[in-house]
Amino acid sequence: MDFILRKAGPADADACGRVHYESWVETYTGMANDAFWERASAERSIENWRQWLDDGRDNGLDATIAEVDGVVVGLAFARASRENYGFAPVRDLELYTLYVLRAYHGTGIGQALLDAVVPPGTPAQLWAAEHNPRSRAFYERNGFRTDGATDSGESFGGIAAVRMVR
Numbered sequence: 001m002d003f004i005l006r007k008a009g010p011a012d013a014d015a016c017g018r019v020h021y022e023s024w025v026e027t028y029t030g031m032a033n034d035a036f037w038e039r040a041s042a043e044r045s046i047e048n049w050r051q052w053l054d055d056g057r058d059n060g061l062d063a064t065i066a067e068v069d070g071v072v073v074g075l076a077f078a079r080a081s082r083e084n085y086g087f088a089p090v091r092d093l094e095l096y097t098l099y100v101l102r103a104y105h106g107t108g109i110g111q112a113l114l115d116a117v118v119p120p121g122t123p124a125q126l127w128a129a130e131h132n133p134r135s136r137a138f139y140e141r142n143g144f145r146t147d148g149a150t151d152s153g154e155s156f157g158g159i160a161a162v163r164m165v166r
Contacts, residue, residue, distance in 0.1 A: 008064065012072065016046075017046030019065075026101070076098040077097050085150075124165070125164065126163070126164050127163055128164055130161055
């Protein structure tokens with residue numbers, strides 16, 4: 001499958017928000033509690049991406065997106081690590097978001113996005129849904145291992161998480 005990767009800009013916020021939300025629906029339906037879905041919406045996701053990609057903000061986001069035939073189908077970004085779920089960071093870099101629409105799983109897009117924002121071999125950390133074996137296996141193939149830090153899911157809709165490090 002032919003796809004291109006490029007840096008996201010403010011004009012991509014609506015597409016990024018849509019892909020982010022649709023990926024949550026595809027990934028977390030059946031995992032997340034009702035309170036999560038009461039807060040989550042395509043509109044909220046789009047607004048978040050508008051803020052994240054605003055060129056005038058000091059905390060502007062360096063996100064990478066994947067397009068197929070001019071349509072955004074995946075996105076990723078990494079940032080400086082920070083405390084999560086009461087755990088101090090163990091790496092300087094954290095993969096914060098990587099989502100690819102289900103129809104594009106297995107195409108190499110996810111791997112290309114990961115490599116673009118966290119180059120192979122770069123020490124990094126991430127938080128993955130504990131009960132998402134597909135994503136955990138993907139990260140394990142890329143050298144990430146759980147380090148024992150966990151979150152019960154109270155802060156993310158009942159979705160328990162594990163920290164993975166490389």
